[in-house]
Amino acid sequence: MGKKVKKESASSCKETFEPLPIELKSPATVMLLLSSPEEEVLVKACEAIYKFAERGDENEVAPLGLGALEPLCQLINHNNKLVKHITRHHEDTVVHEFATLCLVSLSVDFTCKVQIFDNKGLPSLIQLLSSPDPDVAKNTVETIFNLVQDYPCRQAVHELGGIPPLLELLKSDFPVIQQLALKTLANVTTDKDTRTTFREVQGFEKLMDFLCNEVNVCKGRGDFSDLHVEALQVLANCVGESESVHLIHQGGGLTRLMQFVLTPSGPEVQSSAVKCISRVAQNSETRKLLHEQDVEKTLVELLSVEGDIVKMSACHAVAAMSLHLASKDSFRDLGGIRVLVQLLGSESSALREAAVQALCNLTKGSRINAFAVYEAGGHEILVQQLHDSCPMMVVHTAATLANMAEQEVIRCSIVSQGAAQALVEPLKSVNPEILVPATLCLAALVCNAEARAELNSAGGLPLLVNLLCSSHKEVRQNACWAVSVCASDESIALEMCKIGALELLQEINQSVNRRSKFSELALARLLDANLSIKYSLTGYLTSTDITSDGFYDAGKLRAGQKALTLEELSKQPVNRHQPIIAVNTASEKGKWTEDDKYKDEDNQKAQLDSATQRSWMMMCDASLQSLVTKATKSILPLNDKSEQYTALARLVSQAMGGPVEMDKLHEFPWELHLSELKFALQSNVVPIGMICKGIYCHRAILFKYLADRIGVSCTLVRGEYNRAWNEVLIFKGPPSVPGCSPQPCRYIVDLMHQPGSLLKANSRAAIQYQTI
Incomplete structure (x- = not known):
């Protein structure tokens, strides 16, 4: 019975199905063949799908909708253990070849990538990287390269x-194959x-x-420098x-890299090697x-080689190395600064930009290097480059x-090269990357009076003042710094106040959130340059605030109220408010002369009559x-x-109506007197010397002005x-006691x-004088 069964089985196995030639036209039917147990059928199905997908983008996506990815992912790991004959193993390789070939075409589509990944195709692909069949x-490495453009696949490969x-x-x-492997490594090594x-793994x-x-790699195969560029990208x-660098250095890797940089090779390879540095x-x-x-020695040599691409990479490396203090000195000693200045005249805008970036870092914090650039004539070229249309050129130039x-x-x-005027155009930018160095450069230059005048005449002041409103912190702070420096010029400070800086x-x-030490300094400097506004705003002038002709008191300035100039105030119609008290001793030939009776009625009448014919x-x-x-x-x-203080106080009191008893202050007709002056002058502005009846606020201003003129502090x-009042310091102490110096009171x-x-100060009498 057993033998009979065996015989029948053997007889059954010898029976074969006649080959059935079929002409398939539907892609869906071909997809069904991907599940066939016959290798020959699988090969033909994969080949048909590949040819179909190769015809266009729509054909690449079509197999996806027909469910081709899952069987294809399984086929890339196909291995029929029952087949032992050598020819059958060859057929397995062919299946792998065509399956992976199909995946190459499909893997360029994002949706296909997702399905390949979800169907566990990546593990099988990684196994096939070791296939002996080229x-x-x-095909495998190209598919993986397509897949690792997305982060999940990139991480999974690792x-x-x-x-x-x-x-x-x-x-x-x-x-x-080498190139595809390098491109894939360049992509996956972006992950830490x-x-x-x-x-x-000693990569x-x-x-x-x-x-x-x-030499060994490329022997007999022509120039394959593109492979070295890809390899250097992985190294970078x-x-x-x-x-990583420390471990590489311990193994002599940095030394080998330096040697490779100096090895004669194509410009692109050498440039890529410098980028690694x-x-x-x-x-x-x-x-x-x-x-x-x-x-540093290597990089300076590369600055003079043929080819802009290598010089440009060397400039970038110099810029990076210049952040090391010792390297700054090395580049200067090796003549690198002079070479970089020469590169500023290159026809290549990219090379000029790289050179100025290197100079920017070399001069930062190094007065010696800055002077070296100056000696090489770099400042003249740099000022011209402020007009460049390339934003980054302007950024690095202004910073340098x-x-x-x-x-x-x-x-x-x-400044003599017209730098202040050249900075006006960058100040119009809305790009903070440009505005930060431009405002910083401006702040450094306007220490010079010529630069301030040039900036003003070129229309740069409104631009600078507008930058105080910048939402970018560093731009705003630099603008504040520039304003504070400009405010050292009284006329410039007045101009900035006119356009709203105050x-x-x-x-x-x-x-x-926006207040800073820079904004506080800018406001203080602006007020120091305009004591009239400072007094109106703060109600206080220090002993070092020296009043001069043109000072005026327009009363207390409310928060948010615009500060008007004396010229603007003098043009306003006469009103019922308190007058603006003004100080001016600037003499003009042929105008009023004085004798010892400087305030008799006839003389005052002459001043009033003359005032009606001229502006104040x-x-x-x-x-x-x-x-x-x-x-x-x-x-x-x-x-x-x-x-001195006592005598000056009596002089002021005598000029403004003499002593007034405190309980009779209400009888002192100062308000009527000032109203008469305003009416006679037809102006809200009253010269302080014309006031014959003044009280605390008028006398304090006169005392301050006279004290400042004769050098007495108050x-x-x-x-x-x-x-209003004046505070003075008097040093008092026992002069006969050794070691005891007088103390200020x-x-x-x-x-x-x-x-x-x-x-x-703070005594009962002082407080009574200061308050009602």
Whole structure:
């Protein structure tokens, strides 16, 4: 029975189905054949799908909708163990070849990539990287390259152990396979974990072997420098971390890299090698390692080679290495700065930009290097480059000039080349990347009076003031710094106040988020240059705030209220408000002369009659000039400070109506007197020398002005309800006690009730004088 069964079985196996030729026209039917157990059918089905997908983008996507990906992913790992004959093994390879060939076409589509990944196609593909068949290997690595354009696949290649077989493909005899492997490695090594694995499997060493064995690799196959460019890209990814660089350095990798840089090769390869050095130089620790390898000498040599592409890469490397202090000196000593200045004249805009970036870093924090650029004539070319249309050129140029302008001799030369005017155009930009160095450069240059005048005449002040409103913190701070420097010029400060700088700075300083030391300094400097506005805004002038002709008191300035100039105030119609008290002793020939009776009624009438025919700005306050002369002659010779303050107080009191008892202050007709002056002058502006009846606020201003003219220190403080006073410092102490120096004591000067009395600050008498 057993033998019979065996015989029947054997007889059954010998029976074969006659070949059935079928002509298929529907892609869906071909998809069904992918599940066939016959290798020959599978091969033909895969070949048909590949040819179909190759015809266009729509055909590539069509098999996806028909469910081709799942069987194809299974076929790339196809292996029929029942087939033992050599020809049958060959058919397995053919199946792999056509299956992977189909996947190459499909993997360029994003949706297909997702399905290949979801159907576990990547593990099988990684296994096929080691296939002895070059066509299978080529198709496989190309498919993987397409897949790793997306991060999940990139990470999966590392996790599934794909790095070692990819490195092994570098030994292939086929450049196309090597190139695809390098492109894939360049992509996957952008991931930090992958770089760690790459380092652990000696990836750097294998790539260096690949690069340094150029003759053996390329022998008899022509120029394959593009492979070296791809390999250097992988290296550049791997040398961006200090840990990797240290391990590479310990194995002699940096030395080999430096040798490769100097090895004669094509410009593109040499440029890529220098880019690797630039990548190493991104870290402070690794810059030190490169410095120990004398990288500066190599880079300076490369700045003079033929070909802009290598020079440009060398400039970028110099810029990176210049962040290392010792390298700054090395580049200068090796003549690198002079070469870089020469490159500023290149016809290539990209090379000029790279050169100026290197100079920017070389001059930052190095006065010697800045002077070296100046000696090479670099400042002249740099000023011209501020007109360049390339944004990054302007960025690096402005930053370099800012570095150089810290030295006065260089700053004057830069200004003489028209740098302030050249910066006006960059100030119009809305790009913070341009505005940051432009405003910084401007702040450095406007220390020079010529630069301030040039900026003003070129219309740069409104642009600068507008930048105070910038939402970019650094731009706003640099603009504040530039404004504070410009404010050292009184006329420029006045111009900035006219265009709203004062109001903007007040608003900024009221903001918790935008206020800074820069904005506070800018406001303080602007007020220091315009004491009239400072007094109106703050109600306080220090002893170092020296009043002069043109000072005026327009009353207390409310928050947000625009500060008007004296010219603007003088043009307003006469109103019922308190007058603007103005100070002016500028004399004009043929105008009022004074005798000792400088305020008799006839003389005052003459001043009023003359004032009706001229604007106040044209008037000379002869009475005030007479007071200055008297103070100079009678008070300045006094040796004791207390005597000087007392005498000056009595002079002021006498000029403004004499002593007034406190309980009779309401009987003092100062308001009527000032109204009459305003009516007679037909102006809200009243010269202080014309006031014959003045109270606290008027006398305090006159005292401050006269004290400043004769060099006697005092403050001016505004109180409430027309109160104002002057505070002085008097040094008092026991002169006979050894080792004891006189101590300063603060006093309030009485100008109203007992003129000349010095009231100790915070005493009952002083407080009574200061308040109602």
